[in-house]
Amino acid sequence: ETGVTQTPRHLVMGMTNKKSLKCEQHLGHNAMYWYKQSAKKPLELMFVYNFKEQTENNSVPSRFSPECPNSSHLFLHLHTLQPEDSALYLCASSQEGQGRFGYTFGSGTRLTVV
Amino acid sequence: AQTVTQSQPEMSVQEAETVTLSCTYDTSENNYYLFWYKQPPSRQMILVIRQEAYKQQNATENRFSVNFQKAAKSFSLKISDSQLGDTAMYFCAFMKGSGAGSYQLTFGKGTKLSVIP
Numbered sequence: 001e002t003g004v005t006q007t008p009r010h011l012v013m014g015m016t017n018k019k020s021l022k023c024e025q026h027l028g029h030n031a032m033y034w035y036k037q038s039a040k041k042p043l044e045l046m047f048v049y050n051f052k053e054q055t056e057n058n059s060v061p062s063r064f065s066p067e068c069p070n071s072s073h074l075f076l077h078l079h080t081l082q083p084e085d086s087a088l089y090l091c092a093s094s095q096e097g098q099g100r101f102g103y104t105f106g107s108g109t110r111l112t113v114v
Numbered sequence: 115a116q117t118v119t120q121s122q123p124e125m126s127v128q129e130a131e132t133v134t135l136s137c138t139y140d141t142s143e144n145n146y147y148l149f150w151y152k153q154p155p156s157r158q159m160i161l162v163i164r165q166e167a168y169k170q171q172n173a174t175e176n177r178f179s180v181n182f183q184k185a186a187k188s189f190s191l192k193i194s195d196s197q198l199g200d201t202a203m204y205f206c207a208f209m210k211g212s213g214a215g216s217y218q219l220t221f222g223k224g225t226k227l228s229v230i231p
Contacts, residue, residue: 045220056215090159100217107156
């Protein structure tokens with residue numbers, strides 16, 4: 001049990017599809033993050049939510065749409081993606097103001113866009 | 115903006131031996147934190163060790179220790195008595211302690227470590 005659960009584990013989607021990634025944590029954390037991990041590149045921070053409010057959007061294309069309905073759940077809605085969007089998408093959480101102790105990560109969703 | 119550089123894409127070590135992974139970073143901040151994360155094939159990023167920049171003493175966690183050289187902006191990870199379960203990608207990460215963008219992790223590209231039986 002990792003504390004942060006991501007579903008699905010794998011996802012293959014066409015460029016015209018709409019899909020969603022889900023992240024769930026029951027650690028009592030109130031900050032949640034989406035990261036993109038591509039081969040040969042550093043992890044890229046995509047979005048940050050603190051107390052359900054988006055506080056960071058790292059110039060992410062609008063085909064990625066985050067949603068945070070409560071402090072325990074985070075979604076990433078995907079539509080009209082490109083093949084270069086294929087990557088591992090990692091969700092993480094921390095206690096707001098306590099991030100200096102590190103984040104708790106999920107196991108990621110491996111996304112393939114065909 | 116902060117940058118984190120890991121100059122060793124891949125490394126290998128014999129089981130029970132010691133290995134050191136390198137990390138350098140660039141920042142103008144004085145208040146920050148440094149981390150080493152491990153990502154095994156299961157893909158989950160696991161925190162290995164962390165260091166607070168204002169502490170001169172190097173952090174240690176069992177077989178894992180760091181050599182933190184603040185002036186040189188260097189933060190290397192030493193793994194002693196390497197075990198097969200240490201085989202993984204290792205990421206060095208930086209976090210600002212205050213101001214805009216604080217408490218957000220900036221990662222290096224990672225070092226793939228293989229422990230050989």
